[in-house]
Amino acid sequence: MNRLFKATVTDNKQIKKDHYLLTLHPFKKINRPEPGNFFMLSVDSSLDPLLKRPFSMHRWLGFDFQILYRVAGKGTGILSKRRPGDLLDVVGPLGNKFPVAKTHDKIILIAGGLGIAPIFSLAEKLKKNKHLLFYGAMTKEELLCIDELKSLGIEPVIATDDGTLGYKGVITDILKKFLTQNSKLKTQNYLYACGPKPMLMALSLLARKYDLKGYMALEQNMACGLGTCLGCVVNTVDGYKRVCKEGPVFRIEEIVWE
Amino acid sequence: MNRLFKATVTDNKQIKKDHYLLTLHPFKKINRPEPGNFFMLSVDSSLDPLLKRPFSMHRWLGFDFQILYRVAGKGTGILSKRRPGDLLDVVGPLGNKFPVAKTHDKIILIAGGLGIAPIFSLAEKLKKNKHLLFYGAMTKEELLCIDELKSLGIEPVIATDDGTLGYKGVITDILKKFLTQNSKLKTQNYLYACGPKPMLMALSLLARKYDLKGYMALEQNMACGLGTCLGCVVNTVDGYKRVCKEGPVFRIEEIVWE
Amino acid sequence: MGMNLSVDLGKLKLQNPVMTASGTFGYGKEYSEFVDLNKLGAIVVKGLSLKPRQGNPPPRIVETPAGMLNAIGLQNIGIDNFIKKKLPFLKQFHIPVIVNFFGDSISEYIKAAGKLNETKGIHALEMNISCPNKQEGWSIFGTDPKVTFKVVSEVRKVTDLTLIVKLSPNVTDISLMAKTAEDAGADAISVINTLTGMAIDIKTGKPKLANITGGLSGPAIKPVAVRMVWECYKTVRIPIIGMGGIISAEDAIEFFLAGASAIAVGTGNFINPEATMDILEGIKSYMSAKGVKSLKKLTGAVRC
Amino acid sequence: MGMNLSVDLGKLKLQNPVMTASGTFGYGKEYSEFVDLNKLGAIVVKGLSLKPRQGNPPPRIVETPAGMLNAIGLQNIGIDNFIKKKLPFLKQFHIPVIVNFFGDSISEYIKAAGKLNETKGIHALEMNISCPNKQEGWSIFGTDPKVTFKVVSEVRKVTDLTLIVKLSPNVTDISLMAKTAEDAGADAISVINTLTGMAIDIKTGKPKLANITGGLSGPAIKPVAVRMVWECYKTVRIPIIGMGGIISAEDAIEFFLAGASAIAVGTGNFINPEATMDILEGIKSYMSAKGVKSLKKLTGAVRC
Ligand SMILES: Cc1cc2nc3c(=O)[nH]c(=O)nc-3n(C[C@H](O)[C@H](O)[C@H](O)COP(=O)(O)OP(=O)(O)OC[C@H]3O[C@@H](n4cnc5c(N)ncnc54)[C@H](O)[C@@H]3O)c2cc1C
Ligand SMILES: Cc1cc2nc3c(=O)[nH]c(=O)nc-3n(C[C@H](O)[C@H](O)[C@H](O)COP(=O)(O)OP(=O)(O)OC[C@H]3O[C@@H](n4cnc5c(N)ncnc54)[C@H](O)[C@@H]3O)c2cc1C
Ligand SMILES: Cc1cc2nc3c(=O)[nH]c(=O)nc-3n(C[C@H](O)[C@H](O)[C@H](O)COP(=O)(O)O)c2cc1C
Ligand SMILES: Cc1cc2nc3c(=O)[nH]c(=O)nc-3n(C[C@H](O)[C@H](O)[C@H](O)COP(=O)(O)O)c2cc1C
Ligand code: FES
Ligand code: FES
Secondary structure, eight states, X not given: OOOEEXXXXXXXXXXXXXEEEEEEEESSOOOOOOTTOEEXXXXXXXXXXXXXXXXXXXXXXXXXXXXXXXXXXXXXXXHTTOOTTOEEEEEEEESOOOOOOTTOSEEEEEEEGGGHHHHHHHHHHSOGGGEEEEEEESSGGGOOOHHHHHHTTOOOEEEETTOSSSEESOHXXXXXXXXXXXXXXHHTEEEEEEOOHHHXXXXXXXXXXXXXXXXEEOOOOOSSSSSSSOOSEEEETTEEEETTTTOSEEEGGGBOOO | OOOEEEEEEEEEEEEETTEEEEEEEESSOOOOOOTTOEEEEOOOSSSSSOSOEEEEOOEEOSSSEEEEEEOOSHHHHHHTXXXXXXXXXXXXXXXXXXXXXXXXXXXXXXXXXXXXXXXXXXXXXXXXXXXXXXXXXXXXXXXXXXXXXXXXXXXXXXXXXXXXXXXXXXXXXXXXXXXXXOHHXXXXXXXXXXXXXXXXXXXXXXXXXXXXXXXXXXXXXXXXXXXXXXXXXXXXXXXXXXXXXXXXXXXXXXXXXX | OOOBOOEEETTEEESXXXXXXXXXXXXXXXXXXXXXXXXXXXXXXXXXXXXXBOOOOSOOEEEETTEEEEOOOOOBOOHHHIIIIIHHHHHTSSSOEEEEEOOSSHHHHHHHXXXXXXXXXXXXXXXXXXXXXXXXXXXXXXXXXXXXHHHXXXXXXXXXXXXXXXXXXXXXXXHHXXXXXXXXXXXXXXXXXXXXXXXXXXXXXXXXXXXXXXXXXXXXXXXXXXXXXXXXXXXXXXXXXXXXXXXXXXXXXXXXXXXXXXXXXXXXXHHOTTHHHHHHHHHHHHHHHHTOOXXXXXXXXXXX | OOOBOOEEETTEEESSXXXXXXXXXXXXXXXXXTSOGGGSSBEEEEEEOSSOBOOOOSOOEEEETTEEEEXXXXXXXXXXXXXXXXXXXXXXXXXXEEEEEXXXXXXXXXXXXXXXXXXXXXXXXXXXXXXXXXXXTSTHHHHOHHHHHHHHHHHHHHOOSEEEEEOOSOSSOHHHHHHHHHHTTOSEXXXXXXXXXXXXXXXXXXXXXXXXXXXXXXXXXXXXXXXXXXXXXXXXXXXXXXXXSOOSHXXXXXXXXXXXXXXXXXXXXXXXXXXXXXXXXXXXXXXXHHTOOBGGGTTTOOOO
């Protein structure tokens, strides 16, 4: 199926200071996006910004879908001004997905900041008793979807850098504590993570130390989103791989951080 | 007074197919714009379109003012999507004005198409018994402000290219008929015109033939609007002159059409 | 309606003038979901070298006003892998496959061209002598006319396929480079490759590209590209493939009027994966609205 | 707060690095309504020649993606009129007045420079050897190093004012041109002038500019300009005035990091008549946020 489509903005709600929840209604039935997949969105028909912007699938509503985003610069700034009824060009769903094997005993989800956008969709898809969610943010004000998580029956372990909610500290430190206290957790588990680079780097170290397996979703500047421009590579043990095609989800141990 | 200001869109009404009436509320008191003056408007904060766009003062409301415009391309297309509450950067009022001398017996105003935008402001300023308005457009659907003119007590002589309202033909032909029928009109009058280039060229010929004096407002691509870039020149008997500075209003006889 | 859109590039005939720009369309497969490849004028694949190359470290791309910088660093799977793994897919289609290639030395150019020349299913070669992403000393292929003449005429000797030379815009006199390529035996020229540019992240103080500089493409460079096509058109008799910032049919027509016989869509594919088809339709509409029966009539038709 | 924004250009000291680009700020008067001219680093006036010039026929400007093309054709009132009618206004201010000038021949350059050199109230000269709007054969001043060396060294002989040479970006090797200007005695270089471009109106089939080609300026060219400043910085020791697409303080800082000692705002003035002041304030904020006490520390500070 041709993954280029037009979508109507049905809602574009400011949920926190810089954070918005966008609901899109595609003009045609689209492929069902899986947790980890992303979409390329034209925020505008102007030549500035020029390129489409990538956003993770946050919530699939059966036909419509949602994007959770933060105003990071020009493109997301413009996006935040789109109103119900506006049309956007979209390509997707793109990329691979979080591969959740049935056999995994227990799953640990780790979200840092906006990493909650795709991790939420994964949490929603999994049975609630099969996973534990660690969720960190700079401050209470940047914790998103807490109510939605609760209504799914999910009680995340929360950490904030400033301690305004949950543990004080970075989420990987909290995770580390858990791992040392629950040695059983270590081997039978799979980690699924998304978040800022420092968090993912810390997680990689942790995974190596405790010999944990798992996956993480990465970001990289993108132009095509389709695997053709070779612009979005990350370094792996097997050489450069494209985040938009072989990713955005990679095995934790395959990423080579510079 | 610094003529750079921000203005809020208070209304942006589609009045005919491609035609809009924009009402702007400046953040500060601005210089009173005179008929013939124009404003440079940023339609957007994007770098595409990059430059401000020039628009004639259409109506001065004491503090707020109005612009009458047609969607001609990208910039005006974006402008037509601005909604009440949006902010625009504006520079103005700029340029010279229609110099209306008290001594002129009778004044003939000629507007072609969107030329009505500034000509209307001139008509509004003049006493109604002191002028005659000739107003031409492609078709009835492109005649603007007819009701507003009537409420000022002005009954324009109308011509449309397709004859859907008023005389059938171009407005300069109708004017020519009038001039031949009313030889008295000829010498005691001043013409004040704005409209598309072919109309102004025809008018120049007419003025030469009947030895009529008068003024016309011209257009040219602009970058600065302030007289510095030298981009907006037109050829005159005294060499190149800047539409934004020595104009937009020029004596009919000084323009050298190529 | 009897409109003739065909284009002659040396011995090669294209059914229409809409091509893809090397490096922006992969090896065709990814876009086949959006575009019926059989409807393209030709497909130009990502630049190939004898050996696979891993390219530059990331970040490799960054957006700039109405454009983008890329420093892919000529990452490619190598000619052998292309022939084995990618060409079979392309052979299914009836359109010409044009292989963009490059080398680090004249002998590499010759070897690469020789190998490609022997391969069934390749219809033309596009020599990239202009990619600005390589190390010092290399860019000389595309900027020093003497070296350009040498490398093009050597390659000319080893291939009877249509030979297209892709020019760098980072030169003082593009028409001299065009003439040089023509004199050396090129059947056509591609104008233009990317302009060398740079962007700095003022928060970190580091270049936004790991490679420091990159190639500027997209609408921002269109006025430079149109001017260069026009200068080349005044100078050479071989056909010109125009490119640089084409995202719409209007853009494409500007290039025809300036002197292009065919056009290629690069960055435009990223903005709209169906760009090539939209452009083709738009060209047809323009021709029928203007009553132009043959595309060849548009080439160089600007009225100066 | 003890921040040092001063810049040395030869013997000339600027209080801050924000200048105006020639041809975009008139002779200062028009913008004095928006900008307190006393707060500028320096004012650079529209390019002057010995005799007045009427310039090119209209249309002279056209917008392009994130940029504009201009073909003003060096219209100016001539040096004498400038001295009589415009300089008195500028003399009221405490900031350096830099006169941009050009000639059609080496002897005209020399005469113009000599005349300007004698005039009180002019603090530096900027030689335009790069304007792309003139007829054939002329652009050689800015693109052939031998001719560049000749004209710059001849002008150097007749003036002891700070001599700035403004380079054309339409060259293969900008650092060679920079080195040439330095060797010929320039005190500073301005990088860059406009890139030559062209736009065609597909409705009429005619070029959008009466002059056919014009100079591309604005944000679109910024990546090329930053790259060229960086290349020059690696090559010469004289200060570089960076320009090309600067509309914000962020843009200006990019140029400092790439190697500029000062910057000039051109097209940016059209977009925002207060651009120079907004940029100056933004530079100060950046410096205080980063704890940079002296602007000189930013020059060339990009970490590659
Ligand atoms: C696979 C993927 C999924 C993503 N999912 C989400 C999401 O669900 N919600 C969300 O808010 N953001 C997401 N992002 C990041 C989002 O794409 C960027 O925030 C956005 O492109 C910034 O655009 P801008 O024009 O606002 O910022 P710009 O002005 O372009 O840049 C602002 C900052 O964002 C960074 N940035 C720019 N482009 C990208 C990019 N393509 N990827 C990453 N960073 C970029 C720049 O380096 C800069 O630091 C995702 C990115 C990727 C690659
Ligand atoms: C002094 C002056 C007063 C004007 N008053 C009005 C007015 O009251 N109402 C109104 O609707 N329009 C007016 N115009 C014309 C208006 O400025 C243009 O229609 C507008 O700039 C087009 O912008 P765009 O981005 O929509 O079109 P573009 O996509 O930029 O171009 C579309 C068409 O408009 C032409 N155009 C572009 N810029 C200009 C320009 N600066 N001047 C003239 N034509 C241009 C182009 O050549 C092209 O044919 C005036 C122009 C001038 C110079
Ligand atoms: C991501 C990317 C990769 C490119 N790779 C190549 C390449 O391998 N070989 C080549 O000759 N040109 C390459 N180019 C240049 C394009 O083919 C084209 O000449 C240039 O981008 C200008 O066209 P555009 O503005 O339409 O993109 C590449 C361009 C981009 C943007
Ligand atoms: C309308 C216009 C007129 C210009 N006139 C001159 C000139 O007379 N002399 C000169 O050296 N440069 C001239 N320039 C070039 C600018 O000074 C500057 O180098 C160039 O525009 C790049 O900067 P920008 O992108 O900030 O505009 C002119 C540029 C524009 C846009
Ligand atoms: S974004 Fe183009 S290959 Fe990934
Ligand atoms: S628009 Fe710049 S001088 Fe008139």
